[in-house]
Structures are given as structure tokens and as C-alpha cells.
Amino acid sequence: xxxxxxxxxxGTFVDTAFLNALGSRNLGVVAPASGTTAxxxxxxxxxxxYNHLMVVWKARTALAAATDFLMCQVNNDTNSxxxxxxxxxxxxxxxxxxxxxxNAWRVGxxxxxxxxxxxxxxxxxxxxxxxxxxxxxxGFVGSSGEWSGTSTGNGFHGIFAGQIKLGVAAAVSxxxxxxxxxxxxTAPTTFTLYGLT
Amino acid sequence: xxxxxxxxxxxxxxxxxxDCDPDKPEEERLVHRPFNDEEMVDYLERHAAAERLAKEPxxxxxxxxVAGLSDEDKAALKEALA
Numbered sequence: 704x705x706x707x708x709x710x711x712x713x714g715t716f717v718d719t720a721f722l723n724a725l726g727s728r729n730l731g732v733v734a735p736a737s738g739t740t741a742x743x744x745x746x747x748x749x750x751x752x753y754n755h756l757m758v759v760w761k762a763r764t765a766l767a768a769a770t771d772f773l774m775c776q777v778n779n780d781t782n783s784x785x786x787x788x789x790x791x792x793x794x795x796x797x798x799x800x801x802x803x804x805x806n807a808w809r810v811g812x813x814x815x816x817x818x819x820x821x822x823x824x825x826x827x828x829x830x831x832x833x834x835x836x837x838x839x840x841x842g843f844v845g846s847s848g849e850w851s852g853t854s855t856g857n858g859f860h861g862i863f864a865g866q867i868k869l870g871v872a873a874a875v876s877x878x879x880x881x882x883x884x885x886x887x888x889t890a891p892t893t894f895t896l897y898g899l900t
Numbered sequence: 901x902x903x904x905x906x907x908x909x910x911x912x913x914x915x916x917x918x919d920c921d922p923d924k925p926e927e928e929r930l931v932h933r934p935f936n937d938e939e940m941v942d943y944l945e946r947h948a949a950a951e952r953l954a955k956e957p958x959x960x961x962x963x964x965x966v967a968g969l970s971d972e973d974k975a976a977l978k979e980a981l982a
Contacts, residue, residue, distance in 0.1 A: 731918045733930065740932065741913035742939065747920050781938055806942065884950040885913065885943045896920065 728753070730896045737890040738765065745896045747876040749834065753898030756834045756875060760894045761826040766815035766886035769851040770859065773825065774807035776879040777841065777867060781806045784840075784869040791861030808865040811847030813882060816889075818851040824892070825849035829863070830899075834875040841875050842866035904944040909934040913943060 730750070733743045741764075749756060762773055777785065783804035790799045791812070802809055813825035827847030834841060848860040880894060906912075912934040919929045935943060969977065 730920045731929065733916050733918050735916050739914055740916040741935070741943070742915045744915060744917040745920055746917060749920050750922060781942065879915075884946050887913065896918075 726900045727757075728898050730756075730898050732893065732895045734891060734893040735888045738887045741885045741887050742879055742881040743888070743892075743894045744877060744879040745894075748874070749876065749896075750898055751835060753900055754833055754835065755899040756831040756878070757828060757897045757899055758878065758880075758894060759828045759897065760811070760880070760892075761824045762811075762813045762880075762892045762894070763818070763824045763889040764813060764815055764882045764886040764892075765889055766882055766884055767817060768815040768884070769817040769819075769857075770825075770849065771813050771815050771886075772809050772883040773811040773813050773827070773847070774881050774883050775810045775829065775843070776807040776877075776881075777875055778873060778877045779879065780867070780870065782870060784867050785865060786868045787863060787865030789861050789863045791859055793859050794856035796856075802865075804869070807879075807881070808843060808863075809883070810843065810845050810863050810865070810880075812849045812859045812861060814849050814851050815882075815886070819853060819857070823849065823851055824889075825859075831875055831878075836872070837874050838872050840867040840870070840872050904941055906937060906940050906944075912940055915939065 731745055733745070735743065760773070764771060783806060785802070785805045785808045787802045787805070787808045789801075789809060790797065792798070810829045811825060811827035814823045825847060826849065827845060829843045829845030831841055831843045833839065843863075843865050845863045846861065847863065848858070850858045878896070914932050915935055917931045917933065919931070921929070966974065966977070
């Protein structure tokens with residue numbers, strides 16, 4: 704006989720133990736309506752039953768440009784503690800870039816209002832391993848891609864990594880996302896936070 | 901750091917803040933609020949930086965690479981391309 708899993712009338716699972724046994728859980732989804740929000744923040748403390756955090760996102764802003772970068776600030780720390788590294792390809796060109804002592808990590812590429820089509824969005828994910836440790840300064844790895852048009856060089860695929868390099872070691876409890884040049888997110892921009900065991 | 905005149909709360913961008921506390925009812929988790937002063941300063945500074953960047957001349961990566969070569973390497977490259 705197949706196992707009966709507890710499901711609520713709206714289709715969501717109701718058994719926390721079952722969810723934990725799955726190894727991952729959706730901790731929150733934020734999908735701003737167009738023209739309403741310029742930053743998306745997840746606040747914790749995040750459930751201690753999970754060891755890692757993953758954010759899966761698709762985003763576009765109203766910035767008057769074809770592309771921009773997605774930034775992530777940890778624990779509302781506005782000091783120069785975020786260090787990041789990226790390698791990306793666009794067309795036949797590979798580019799490497801770094802950010803030293805900034806107030807946020809560069810975690811991906813997004814499209815802006817000048818992208819060729821209103822359907823063009825950047826998408827990506829980032830993973831923060833062992834986020835609960837209070838003896839580490841935390842880091843992330845991630846990947847992102849976007850196409851802002853149909854011509855050569857309009858595509859972007861990058862891999863990103865970063866770490867908090869200064870300040871007191873602390874568990875990750877706040878993640879804030881904005882464009883590099885903050886502008887209102889365009890619907891259906893969506894950020895989904897997962898806890899992983 | 902340049903001082904910025906901060907707009908009133910009603911004119912500031914909005915932050916969407918989602919509280920992941922599992923004990924909080926779902927309908928109370930997502931809050932929308934105006935940017936606070938710190939966020940507003942960061943917002944204005946990033947836009948100022950973007951404007952400065954937009955005024956800088958754009959250099960193709962290959963042009964930048966060639967510009968960084970030594971005179972000997974430039975001569976060798978020129979000869980190879982001839």
C-alpha cells in the first residue's frame with residue numbers, strides 16, 4: 704500500500720517532521736508586484752533544523768538599462784565586509800571580476816527596463832552552506848544567467864562566489880536582495896528561500 | 901562620503917520584508933515598509949555611482965588588454981598581425 708502523506712486542502716504538506724525528512728523546505732516566497740518594491744528581504748532566525756540556505760530567484764527591475772547585477776547583503780551589515788568573485792561569459796568573451804570590501808555580494812545578473820523584451824528576466828540561485836555556524840564568517844556560491852536581447856553578446860552566464868571577510872562571525876539571519884543600482888522589481892520577479900538539511 | 905538629502909518616507913522606495921519565523925501566521929509574515937535612512941543613503945549613493953560610470957568611456961576588453969602590453973609585446977603583436 705502506498706504511503707499516505709498528510710496534505711492540506713490547498714495542497715501544502717502539514718507534517719513538519721515529514722517536511723524535515725524531505726531534506727528541504729520552502730521557507731518563504733516573495734513575489735513583488737510591479738513598481739512596488741526595490742528590495743526583498745528574508746529575516747530569521749531561520750529554522751535550526753536546516754543546515755544550509757538556498758535562494759532561487761528570477762528577477763528584473765525597472766532600471767533604465769538592459770542589464771544590472773543582483774546584490775545580496777547579509778545580516779543588514781552595511782560595512783565593507785562583503786567580498787565576491789565572479790566569472791562570466793557573454794558571447795565569446797570570458798570576464799572575471801571581483802569586489803573587495805563592499806556592502807553586499809554580487810550574486811547574479813538581472814535584466815532592466817531596456818531589455819529587448821518584457822519577458823526577459825535574469826534567473827539564478829545561490830547556496831549558503833552551514834549558515835547556522837557562529838564561528839565562521841559565511842560565504843556563498845551561485846550561478847546566474849540572462850538574455851537581454853537576441854543579438855550576439857546579449858547573453859550572460861556567470862558563476863559567483865563570495866564571503867564575509869571582516870567583522871564578527873555570526874549565523875546568517877537576514878538576506879536582502881536589491882539591484883546593484885536599486886530600482887523597483889518588475890513582476891513576476893520571485894525570490895524563494897529554501898532550508899536544506 | 902557625500903551628504904544626501906533624504907526624501908520623506910512617503911517618497912522612498914519600498915522594501916518587502918518576509919519573516920521566516922515558523923510561529924508567525926503566514927498572513928503576518930510579509931511586510932512592506934519605506935526604505936530606512938541607511939537604505940536610502942545606500943540607494944542614492946549607488947545611483948550616483950551608476951551615473952558616474954555611465955559617463956566614463958567604454959573600452960572593449962581586448963583594447964584594454966592590448967593597452968596593457970609592453971612595448972616589445974605590442975611590436976610583436978603588430979608584426980604578427982601584419
